[in-house]
Every structure is written in structure tokens, then in C-alpha cells.
Amino acid sequence: xxxxxxxxxxxxxxxxxxxxxxxxxxxxxxxTHAQTGEVLMLAWMNAQALQLTLETGQAxxxxxSRQALWKKGETSGQVQQVTEVRxxxxxxxxxxxxxxxxxxxxxxxxxxxxxxxxxxxGVLVExxxxxxx
Amino acid sequence: xxxxxxxxxxxxxxxxxxxxxxxxxxxxxxxTHAQTGEVLMLAWMNAQALQLTLETGQAxxxxxSRQALWKKGETSGQVQQVTEVRxxxxxxxxxxxxxxxxxxxxxxxxxxxxxxxxxxxGVLVExxxxxxx
Numbered sequence: 001x002x003x004x005x006x007x008x009x010x011x012x013x014x015x016x017x018x019x020x021x022x023x024x025x026x027x028x029x030x031x032t033h034a035q036t037g038e039v040l041m042l043a044w045m046n047a048q049a050l051q052l053t054l055e056t057g058q059a060x061x062x063x064x065s066r067q068a069l070w071k072k073g074e075t076s077g078q079v080q081q082v083t084e085v086r087x088x089x090x091x092x093x094x095x096x097x098x099x100x101x102x103x104x105x106x107x108x109x110x111x112x113x114x115x116x117x118x119x120x121x122g123v124l125v126e127x128x129x130x131x132x133x
Numbered sequence: 134x135x136x137x138x139x140x141x142x143x144x145x146x147x148x149x150x151x152x153x154x155x156x157x158x159x160x161x162x163x164x165t166h167a168q169t170g171e172v173l174m175l176a177w178m179n180a181q182a183l184q185l186t187l188e189t190g191q192a193x194x195x196x197x198s199r200q201a202l203w204k205k206g207e208t209s210g211q212v213q214q215v216t217e218v219r220x221x222x223x224x225x226x227x228x229x230x231x232x233x234x235x236x237x238x239x240x241x242x243x244x245x246x247x248x249x250x251x252x253x254x255g256v257l258v259e260x261x262x263x264x265x266x
Contacts, residue, residue, distance in 0.1 A: 012242050015257045028175055030163050037170040042161055042226035054252065087257065088247035089240055093175035095248045107222055109145050114221035115228045119187065124148045124220065 001047040005091065012089050019050060020092040026062060027094055031106065034083040034097040038129055040106035041114040045094060057082050059098055077102030134180040138224065145222050152183060153225040159195060160227055164239065167216040167230040171262055173239035174247040178227060190215050192231055210235030 005011035005018040021027050026044045033040055045053070049060040049069055059080035063070040073079030080098035087094055100106050107114040117124040138144035138151040154160050159177045166173055178186070182193040182202055192213035196203040206212030213231035220227055233239050240247040250257040 013259075017252055017255060017257055028161050030172055030175055032172060039163055039165060039172065039228055042163055042221060042228075054255065085252040086248040087250055087252065088175060089242045089244075089249070093247075095172055095175075109222045111222075114226075115219040116222070117220055119150055119218040119220065122150060122187065124150055126146075 001051055011091055017087065018091055019047070019087065019094070020090065021047060022092070026064070027092060029061065029094040029096060031059065031080065031096045031098055034099050036131070038113055039115055040098070040100070040112070050094065053082060053096070054085060059096055072106075073102060076108065078105055080106070134184055144224055150220065151224055152180070152220065152227070153223065154180060155225070159197070160225060162194065162227040162229060164192065164213065164229045164231055167232050169264070171246055172248055173231070173233065173245070183227065186215060186229070187218065192229055205239075206235060209241065211238055213239070 003016060003018050005014060005016065010016065011018060019027050025046050029043050029045045031040045031043065032038060043061040044064055046062040049062045052060040059072045059082055061070045061072060079101040081101060082096055082098050084097040085094060105112050111128055113129065116126055116128050118127050136149060136151050138147060138149065143149065144151060152160050158179050162176050162178045164173045164176065165171060176194040177197055179195040182195045185193040192205045192215055194203045194205060212234040214234060215229055215231050217230040218227060238245050244261055246262065249259055249261050251260050
């Protein structure tokens with residue numbers, strides 16, 4: 001579905017999308033809000049999820065717990081319209097910018113972002129990011 | 134070094150930092166710029182790297198290619214002063230906010246962020262994020 005880069009130069013500076021999936025066939029995906037830049041979640045994609053994300057413009061992931069393709073929002077309504085897809089230098093991570101649909105959230109716990117807790121003196125404190133646009 | 138959460142409720146809403154390392158003992162870490170919010174990199178931490186990051190206030194990772202603890206900037210000078218550490222809902226990902234030292238970059242290729250390429254019509258195009266503060 002995706003090619004393999006033939007050299008470090010091609011991997012890092014080339015124009016060919018050649019994602020490096022891990023031993024489980026997965027790549028990490030960071031998802032941010034297209035308007036605020038807030039980091040919403042970190043999830044995983046297999047080749048099919050990445051392909052469907054690029055084809056449909058809606059975020060697809062791979063659920064490690066369910067071991068299944070997962071179209072974000074299929075049950076929650078929190079569909080993610082993708083405005084941009086980036087890859088990192090060694091193409092083992094993907095960055096999505098999205099516009100969350102439905103209630104505008106991304107986290108099943110009920111927060112806007114999955115990263116709603118800060119580590120303070122070794123203890124977790126719930127504190128959402130201040131909104132910014 | 135870190136405890137295991139005893140329930141989903143404790144994992145998702147508790148105050149105990151109970152990171153869920155994967156089969157290789159690693160957890161994904163997303164690193165953003167503390168001032169601009171730009172996503173700089175995605176890397177990995179083992180328990181020691183996370184502990185050292187929390188203790189020293191400087192980002193430590195685990196290099197999967199070198200299979201070794203990696204203090205960011207030790208050779209490049211791109212030390213990352215950590216201003217905030219967050220965890221996600223199921224505690225299998227960490228979000229760091231950092232102030233990059235040295236030349237202010239985070240990527241070994243020479244860009245400010247590792248995510249310097251956009252996927253456009255299936256092809257990678259180098260385009261750094263516009264600066265914003």
C-alpha cells in the first residue's frame with residue numbers, strides 16, 4: 001500500500017510518502033485542532049487507516065485494544081475533518097490537523113482533549129488547556 | 134518505578150501517575166513548544182526517561198534505534214527545558230511542553246520541528262509551520 005524509502009536521504013528529504021510502520025504494522029499519529037493547535041489525542045494507524053484518512057479526509061485510526069480499524073466518531077459523532085497531514089523526519093509518526101465535529105470534543109472521558117491532566121509534584125491534576133484561537 | 138492503576142476509573146480520573154508502558158517498556162511522548170504550541174517531535178520514553186524528565190526538568194527519551202536512554206540535546210545542544218508534563222486519558226501517552234535551548238530547533242535534519250513535510254496529493258512537500266507566538 002505504501003513504498004519503503006531506499007535511503008536515509010529519501011526518507012528524510014524525499015517526496016515519497018514511505019511511512020515506517022512498526023513490528024505490529026502501526027505508526028503513531030498525533031492529532032491537533034486545526035484552529036487552536038491544541039493537541040487532542042495520540043492514537044495509532046495501520047496502513048489501511050492512513051490510506052483511508054488520506055482518501056476520505058476523515059481521521060481513521062487502528063484501535064490497539066480492539067485490534068480493529070476505527071473511524072473516529074463513528075459512534076460518538078466526534079468525526080474529525082482532516083485539514084492537513086504531516087509526517088516527521090524519519091516517517092515513523094504522523095501529525096493530523098483536524099476540525100472535530102459533533103460536540104467538538106475528541107476524548108471519550110468528556111474532555112475536549114485527551115490530555116486533560118497535568119503532572120504536578122508527581123500527582124495528576126485535571127486542568128484543561130485554556131481555550132485559544 | 135511507577136504504579137499500575139487498579140481500575141479504569143483510577144486510570145482515567147485518578148491522581149496517581151500510572152503510565153502504561155507497552156510490551157517493549159515504552160510510552161509515546163509528544164513534545165510541543167511551550168510558547169507557540171507547535172508540535173516539535175514524537176519520541177519514546179521508558180520508565181527511566183520519564184522519571185528523569187520529571188526529576189530534572191529536562192526532556193529525556195529512549196532511542197529505539199540505539200536502544201539507549203537519550204538526553205535530548207546532549208550532543209546537539211538542543212536541550213529541552215520542560216515547562217509542563219501531561220498524560221492522556223488512558224495514560225499510554227505523555228505530552229511535554231518545552232523550551233528548546235541551543236539553536237532553538239528540535240530536529241536533527243535542521244528544521245525547527247520534525248514535522249516539516251505536508252502530504253499533498255499523496256506527495257511530501259517541505260513546508261515549515263508559520264511562526265506564531
